[in-house]
Amino acid sequence: MPRPGFVLEVDRSTPPALIWHGEGFRLERLPAERSRIVYAPEPLAPLPDPDAAIRTALLNPLGDRPPLPQLLWPGMRLTIAFDDLSLPLPPMRRPDNRQRVIEAVLDLAAEAGVDDVVLIAALGLHRRMTEAELRHAIGDRVYDAFAPSGKLIQHDAEDPQGLVMLGQTDLGEDVEVNRRVAESDLLVYVNINLVAMDGGHKSTSTGLMSYKSVRHHHNVRTLQHSRSLMDRPHSELHSSAWRIGRLLNQHVKVFQIETTLNNDAFGSQLAFLQKREWEWGLRDRASFLAASRGLELLSPRARRSLFQSVLAPHQMTSVQAGEVEMVHEATIANLHRQQVVDVEGQSDVVIFGLPHIGPYNVGSIMNPLLVMCLGLGYFFNMYIGKPLVRPGGVVILSHPTPWAFHPVHHPSYIDFFEEVLASTTDPAEIEKTYEERFATDDWYRHLYRTSYAYHGVHPFYMWYWGAHALEHASSTVIVGGNRRAVRRMGFRPASSLADALEMAEDQVGRDPTITYFRCPPLMLARVE
């Protein structure tokens, strides 16, 4: 029986806590009597037979959808869309959930005699996936059956011929969607719900639409009013995505399949990363020392390669299929079963140790903008109710924050960092002054469509992602980061956690209360 997450009040007997620091980790002792550490629940037991569970879900859908076989007939146009490489994190060991589900759907389609089947990687404005990434996600069997004939495509949000305008929502939001999806008799969407932000209508209204649609929910206003991104009923981003998704559902029949994973992110060699420090046995301590020593000897590039090669032993904990909203409700309930930790009250300071990977640097570099997005966008938003830190509190991030960018994956990030942030860090000002220029830049558009680059507007979304945290906290300190890079983003660099805590006292007073959110493993704080 896996143990639930819990909050440890730090006292003098508490051993040092492990804090992630990019491609590495540190042991830090937190001030006694005024600090607490939030520990994640242990990984839930996986489904004993995921393939059988998938088939059961397809045959017993939720909501008003009939069983999937009844939606399939010869001569129909079937489109299967699936989440891109940003999920899950770290990438999971084969077989990926998407492979299992797509194979099950294709088995039923083959039984029904459906010939016209197209698979779409729902990239949204993310970079295109490489062949290896596609093979990893959907499996060689599916790839080899569809890719050679051009039936496996990647969504292109800038292809004028490949998009169709379906109309506007009541609030004037454009709904421009992939043409193949609009012209399909059935869209089957295959999702992996790693965090509560994913899934539901957001899958289609982000992954299969154009910049013209995405801009309605990915903007400073929605993100500042999403409290939090992980709590859909209180997220303005999701409200907009839901309106757009509902309009899409009026035109296209959508059969949503969502899966959840347990938070087992590291294999046996790195098991200590999942364990509470006082439970580290001899093997864990030896692994930690060996890993720490070994990583010191490696160059940053080698460290990055090593960490990027880590595959998570995530396993499926639930699968549900049918009507989008009903499915998503069930998915969120299952996700909460794994991730929710109850936390009492806010603190003056919150500490996030940022790992080596986020949704947008799979096989890539965690550049300063992605550090900001991961810390202030994702980790800060991992709450239900209230943020872990009080209004006016201080956020401390731990990450090397190198001034380094992947020139192929993140070309527009470089210009954003050099040009935009040099003039202002105010999200609203940035949006007003620069967004359109980057979003419509022909060179970025070309790179997005033909190379492996994120869309020109993507770095803006990274910045907006942290807009709520920027507004809520009085300052952000980054421990161990590149000083120039940290200052460029308007944050304060600190060489040690002790220094960072002293700097925080300037904002919140002496002896502040501290929360250390020990993530990963993934969790969601329910703050009373």
Add this chain to the structure above:
Amino acid sequence: MSSNNTRTANPARSNPARSNPARSNPARSNPARSNPALSNPARPLGAGRGWASALRTVRRLSLGFPLPFPTGAPNWPTSVPRPPKRSALGVDYETAWARRYPVRLARAAYTELVTRPVMAAVAQPSVVGTDRFEAVHGPVIFAANHASHLDAPLVLSVLPDRWRNKTVTLGAADYFFTSHLRALYFSFTTNAVPIERVRVSRRSAQQAASLIDQGWSLLIFPEGGRSPDGWAREHRGGAAWLAARSGRPVIPVYIKGTGRLLPRGSKRLYLGKTTVTFGTPIPPDVPARHLVARIEAAIAALADEASTDWWSARLRAARGETPSLMGPQASEWRRAWALGPSPKDRARRPPGERRWPPRP
């Protein structure tokens, strides 16, 4: 922990403990356990290169007892209750290691080079009836009478090659698995797994059943322990239950003579001759409670056969006159008397005189 959301700067704290300046530097808060790597949180543990790092490690290893975390064991926070310690001995002893291939290989070598020569020298076994289960494929349950610690190694040493290294012995958890060294020895030499004999244990039963499912044969002593007085005891249901559950046959085994070489309570080992007689496989085609009686009767018939001859034993078995393994239902001294001279009195016993079963 909750804080005042409106507080923005340097409030006066009412709790005097919180004003302790030592707390502003976490490393200073506990100098007794100060760790050079932890005192400067900017530097990950073991950071630094070359001599300085090596010296620091040596200093830490030589001076800092108990070793600081993570070199040493971590503290257990006082606010976290410790889980009850699960005993790694007894019925919880994990024996999976003893069934891994390298260990199996080592045990096979040990059996051939040590167990068999020693048993041949000490017990001089005559083996009868291995042809009776030649046709059986897959795992079986060997059910034997039990009078001595020599029984398990003796049976394992005389099993046909096909079974010798693929048989697990079910050993008393409260006897063979009471210390790590003892458990290690018996797990290695006899491939023993612990079984609860003083009470019904679902765990040990399930484990034994799963071993059969994995293709392992079992050597089990249905009496539940060595004979306390030289006579057999009533059989328990374990062997029958396992046979009924797994659908695998039971092969009755009668071991004659080990009780005289190393009886219960004896610290001296005598040399002598033994006989191991294997019976015809008993299929689990009757309910377990009937199977218990059949196994018991089969072993008694083998005992009769070992003491007389096969045909006489068959005739007595057919007439229901097979002598009981449990001896006369009489007072202690008469039961002991019926056994004949003890091993210590062997010099006074005429050569060739049988002790048990009594001649009809």
